[in-house]
Amino acid sequence: MANKSVWSDNRFWQRSATWVTGFASLLLIWLTLDTSAQIQMGTDADLKNGVQKRVPGPTVINYKITYEMSAKRGHEVPVIGEKEKFFGRDDYSEEEAGALLHLGKLGSQAKNCMDCHTLLGNGAYYAPDLTKAWLDPAWGPDGAMQALTGKNTKEEAMAEFLQHPDQYATHARMMPNLGITAEEAKGLVAFLKHMSSIDTNGFPRNFGRMQGAVNGK
Amino acid sequence: MFEPFTDVVPSFFGMLNQGPLTLTIFLHSVIVLPMVWIYFQEKKRLENEN
Amino acid sequence: MANNHLTSESKQLATWYFTFAAILFGAQLLFGLVAAIQYVMPGFLYGLLDFSIARILHINALVVWMVFAMFGSVYWLLPDETGIETIGIKIGKLIYWVFVAAIVVVVLVYLFIQVGPADPTTIWFITEGREYIEAPRWADWGIVVVALTFVANLFLTGMKGNRSGIVTVLMADMIAFAGLYLAGMFFTDNITVDQYWWWWVIHLWVEATWEVFVGSIAAYGLITMIGAHRKVVEMWLWIEVAMLFGSGILGLGHHYFWIGTPEYWWEIGALFSALEPLPLVAMFIHVLYDWGKTQGGQDERGENKSVITNKPAFTWFVLNAFGNFLGAGIWGFFHTLPQVNLYTHGTQFTSAHGHLAFFGAYATILVGMMYIAVQGTNGIKVMKHTKASLWAVSMITGGVVGMTVALTIAGYVQVLVSRAQMGATWAAYFDGQSGVWFTQAMDWRLIMGAITFLGFVFLAKDLLTTGKNPVHER
Numbered sequence: 001m002a003n004k005s006v007w008s009d010n011r012f013w014q015r016s017a018t019w020v021t022g023f024a025s026l027l028l029i030w031l032t033l034d035t036s037a038q039i040q041m042g043t044d045a046d047l048k049n050g051v052q053k054r055v056p057g058p059t060v061i062n063y064k065i066t067y068e069m070s071a072k073r074g075h076e077v078p079v080i081g082e083k084e085k086f087f088g089r090d091d092y093s094e095e096e097a098g099a100l101l102h103l104g105k106l107g108s109q110a111k112n113c114m115d116c117h118t119l120l121g122n123g124a125y126y127a128p129d130l131t132k133a134w135l136d137p138a139w140g141p142d143g144a145m146q147a148l149t150g151k152n153t154k155e156e157a158m159a160e161f162l163q164h165p166d167q168y169a170t171h172a173r174m175m176p177n178l179g180i181t182a183e184e185a186k187g188l189v190a191f192l193k194h195m196s197s198i199d200t201n202g203f204p205r206n207f208g209r210m211q212g213a214v215n216g217k
Numbered sequence: 218m219f220e221p222f223t224d225v226v227p228s229f230f231g232m233l234n235q236g237p238l239t240l241t242i243f244l245h246s247v248i249v250l251p252m253v254w255i256y257f258q259e260k261k262r263l264e265n266e267n
Numbered sequence: 268m269a270n271n272h273l274t275s276e277s278k279q280l281a282t283w284y285f286t287f288a289a290i291l292f293g294a295q296l297l298f299g300l301v302a303a304i305q306y307v308m309p310g311f312l313y314g315l316l317d318f319s320i321a322r323i324l325h326i327n328a329l330v331v332w333m334v335f336a337m338f339g340s341v342y343w344l345l346p347d348e349t350g351i352e353t354i355g356i357k358i359g360k361l362i363y364w365v366f367v368a369a370i371v372v373v374v375l376v377y378l379f380i381q382v383g384p385a386d387p388t389t390i391w392f393i394t395e396g397r398e399y400i401e402a403p404r405w406a407d408w409g410i411v412v413v414a415l416t417f418v419a420n421l422f423l424t425g426m427k428g429n430r431s432g433i434v435t436v437l438m439a440d441m442i443a444f445a446g447l448y449l450a451g452m453f454f455t456d457n458i459t460v461d462q463y464w465w466w467w468v469i470h471l472w473v474e475a476t477w478e479v480f481v482g483s484i485a486a487y488g489l490i491t492m493i494g495a496h497r498k499v500v501e502m503w504l505w506i507e508v509a510m511l512f513g514s515g516i517l518g519l520g521h522h523y524f525w526i527g528t529p530e531y532w533w534e535i536g537a538l539f540s541a542l543e544p545l546p547l548v549a550m551f552i553h554v555l556y557d558w559g560k561t562q563g564g565q566d567e568r569g570e571n572k573s574v575i576t577n578k579p580a581f582t583w584f585v586l587n588a589f590g591n592f593l594g595a596g597i598w599g600f601f602h603t604l605p606q607v608n609l610y611t612h613g614t615q616f617t618s619a620h621g622h623l624a625f626f627g628a629y630a631t632i633l634v635g636m637m638y639i640a641v642q643g644t645n646g647i648k649v650m651k652h653t654k655a656s657l658w659a660v661s662m663i664t665g666g667v668v669g670m671t672v673a674l675t676i677a678g679y680v681q682v683l684v685s686r687a688q689m690g691a692t693w694a695a696y697f698d699g700q701s702g703v704w705f706t707q708a709m710d711w712r713l714i715m716g717a718i719t720f721l722g723f724v725f726l727a728k729d730l731l732t733t734g735k736n737p738v739h740e741r
Contacts, residue, residue: 119458
């Protein structure tokens with residue numbers, strides 16, 4: 001008499017499926033707790049004390065940000081440098097910077113940015129990725145956009161473009177006018193600057209290399 | 218003996234990352250190996266049914 | 268659809284769900300065409316219906332028609348599996364109209380209001396601006412209520428009636444499916460945290476719970492359409508659940524490579540998601556094996572006749588088995604390893620994968636369920652192909668495969684030029700977009716999209732008329 005094999009037994013597979021699903025879910029929850037702790041926004045004190053955070057606090061807009069190769073990590077990482085003026089100031093308090101970032105993040109959703117652009121590589125592919133847009137040479141002193149918009153700083157050029165994108169077309173595929181106000185544009189630029197300071201494990205690779213320098217370095 | 222830690226913040230899962238695939242092999246093992254125990258339990262049940 | 272042959276209210280409700288799903292399927296293709304035209308002629312509808320809006324409608328219609336067809340499929344199979352009428356069907360019917368009304372309002376707002384000021388009222392009433400789940404917050408809560416009612420119908424019926432393996436899997440799967448939506452219903456200033464939870468909804472839907480749903484539906488289809496043996500089918504179903512959830516849940520990690528999350532996700536995401544194609548191969552083998560086995564059994568008994576009682580539905584089911592493996596499995600594996608994904612993330616590669624995977628894994632089997640409903644509604648014993656059903660299946664499949672190939676080629680150009688060579692900047696992006704291979708690929712995508720749409724016209728015609736066609740055995 002041959003015994004029935006466990007391998008063709010429904011109960012064995014049902015129990016295995018239950019175990020695998022349950023345990024993988026538990027592992028995911030554990031990993032989520034661990035990751036969540038690591039991706040909380042840093043504080044102003046962290047920035048002042050040079051504590052590295054994956055997602056720095058909003059006051060990172062007071063500092064110069066570059067994207068440099070890290071020998072230790074084996075890829076490029078955002079580096080937060082000395083103070084840098086943002087719309088003429090480098091002393092935004094945690095509340096002020098937080099409010100700007102809040103406005104910008106809300107704006108990025110209210111204007112459906114993600115349905116043409118990618119943010120952190122996610123979204124639509126009809127327009128350029130915005131992950132490191134703040135560091136894009138096109139907006140720097142040697143890029144075309146400051147002259148095109150008639151502004152002298154990167155942030156003002158970006159804000160001007162966002163308010164009247166249809167006037168500064170760089171391609172046949174034009175960004176439409178989304179009714180972005182001056183205040184919203186400022187918030188959006190703060191949001192972009194903050195996003196460029198997030199440690200994305202080296203994505204996008206070689207950003208801005210072809211122009212020879214990042215951020216006028 | 219242990220690989221130096223490269224990520225921004227040290228963590229348990231980062232520690233398990235001791236070279237190619239150590240972390241993922243560990244996770245796969247803890248998920249799949251307990252099925253052996255389920256297997257023998259079910260085998261015993263099937264034998265008792267006979 | 269006339270429902271003269273339906274005695275079950277649950278099945279009647281299913282046909283309502285399928286009807287609205289088919290309408291939304293058409294809308295999805297229409298707005299997809301608009302977006303495809305805009306890649307070729309950027310001035311098309313500029314300022315009226317910009318790419319962002321066309322795309323929102325394209326992908327939201329996609330998700331919603333699939334959810335409708337999924338709910339419909341469950342209402343259809345519940346009476347067969349449990350042996351009783353679905354409990355709470357009256358509320359189910361009421362909720363259906365609430366759901367439809369909410370969708371219509373959301374679509375009208377997308378179309379005519381489009382964007383709002385940067386404040387929470389926009390998030391609540393116009394758009395949440397998060398890809399796939401743009402639906403404003405009020406609609407989120409509506410969807411939660413609708414989903415809970417649906418899950419309650421399923422649970423009460425499953426607990427009272429005969430709880431088969433298929434129903435058990437569906438109960439566990441649908442509660443996870445509904446629950447996961449909650450992870451996408453909050454606002455945060457932290458884009459990394461935002462994307463982290465957003466993927467909980469998107470990934471754990473399409474690469475975990477929806478796949479398990481497809482496994483259950485395939486199991487039901489094999490039993491009803493070719494008379495496969497239930498014990499065999501349900502054993503495969505449990506194996507598939509173990510493999511799908513075992514690889515799919517932690518496979519979520521392949522979305523956490525570049526969004527600000529720790530480096531350990533590279534390894535977890537890569538190696539778990541690399542196994543995601545395995546259950547899809549298993550499903551493909553399973554469908555073909557069962558088909559061969561039952562047909563062979565019948566041949567041995569000397570009955571020279573096909574075991575398939577619904578030819579068009581079975582065609583779509585077999586396409587599902589293969590398309591799921593090809594679109595979700597192969598095209599997904601293409602770019603799931605971080606070494607590759609560093610360059611392909613956020614390019615037309617993703618889009619190519621998205622098109623073939625959603626079609627292969629979900630559209631096919633749900634269209635198959637629609638045919639099963641047409642068969643049941645019209646009391647047909649053996650349903651045959653018609654000219655229209657054959658044109659529909661060939662043109663839609665050919666069109667989607669064509670679009671996928673075109674987008675894959677566009678993706679290559681983008682990866683090589685914009686990413687690897689030029690370093691991913693604004694200028695690099697447009698250099699890639701103006702390459703000849705890219706622009707030609709976009710022309711082909713549009714042509715193939717138009718073919719897909721024509722195929723849909725045949726499909727709609729066939730679904731509406733085939734029930735009365737005299738070719739079927741009654």
